[in-house]
Amino acid sequence: MPYFLLILTALFWAGNFVLSRGMHAAIPPLALSFWRWAVALLLLLIITRQHLRAQWPMFRLHCRYIVVQGLLGVFGFTTLLYFAMQYTTVINAGLVNSCTPVLIVLFSRLLYRETVQPRQWCGVLLSLAGVLWTMAKGELTALWQVSLNQGDLLILTAAVIWALYSARLKRYPHGLHPLAYLTFISIIGLLAIFPFYLAEIQAGYRVAINPATVLTIGYVALFASVVAFIFWNAAVRAIGPAKASPFVHLMPVFSAVLAVLFLDEPLTRYHAQGAALIFSGIFMTTFHGRRGRTL
Incomplete structure (x- = not known):
């Protein structure tokens, strides 16, 4: 079950990448980050009111952990991602x-001394090779033509922040309800985003209100925030950061599929080849032994 949740998470986040780039001219980055989590928080408050009251002592007990997670996963990662998509392409961002x-494996090793088997490292690198092959469209020489810009550097910083957030899930407080946890970190993240969002408004940047922007915010709030975060948090806590991390490499594959479905882009041989490498890496990282026993 955790692996199915990770696959769905990669799918929902792939849609977030595509939409944030496609709508970057209509929705300023801080506005998208703020309204994404504002709507997500509203949805969470509707379904977690009873949990929040019962879980308040847990918040007070683990306040420092929750605050840091909110600043990393909600404020830091999301905001940097949307800023990055103002300056870079989906291909560069995926790379x-x-x-x-x-990075998740490294943080897990450095912070918590989590054992990383050679097979897991090979699986991570194999799935990474699949991503590179997909992004290069089957021509590895094309990778040398990719130049880093400020958007790519922001994506790299966001990746470091997300890796740290994910590794820290190993210390998730026992007894803290997942929905209450997500609600708490959403509140922390929104409080951090809000002053920067006000500064963006004062600078003259506004959201163009139309059906496309409303649907975009609705998607990133429900699927990329509430559902995906619940799935990712649950899966990482169940199987560990090192084994969950290669599933991130499914995002470029799903991005290609979404492009075929919604942008009429062709599905080519290199997409299938890259997907095969990615799934092979995930299988190598997740299973071993003659009976397919999980790591």
Whole structure:
């Protein structure tokens, strides 16, 4: 079950990448970050009112952990991602973001001494090779033509922040309800985003209100925030950061599929080849032994 949740998470976040780039001219980055989590928080408050009252003592007990997670996962990662998509392409963002699984494994090792088997490292690198192959469209020489810009550097910083957030889930407080946890970190993240959002408004940047922007905010709030975060948090806590991290490499594959479905882009041989490498890496990282026993 955790692996299915990770696949869905990658799918929902792939849609977030595509939409944030496609709508970057209509929705300023801080506005998208603020309204994404404002709507998500409203949805969470509707379904978690009873949990919040019962879980308040847990928040007070683990306040420092929750605040840091909110600043990392909600404020830091989301805001940097949307700023990055103002300056870079989805292809470049996918390339740079593909280092996230390696960073998660590194943080897990450095912070918590989590054992990382050679097979897991090979799986991470194999799935990374699949991402590079997909992004290069089957021509590895094309990778040398990709130049880093400020957007790519922002994506790299966001990847580091997300890797740290994910590694820290290993210390998730026992007894803290997942929905209450997500609500708490959403509140922390929104409080951090709000003053920067006000500064963006004062600078003259406004959201163009139309059906496309409303649907975009609705999607990133429900699927990329509430559902995806619940799935990712649950899966990482169940199987560990090192084994969950390669599933991030599914995002470029799903991005290609979404482009075929909604942008009429062709599905080519290199997409299938890259997907095969990615799934092979995930299988290598997740399973071993003659009976397919999980790591």
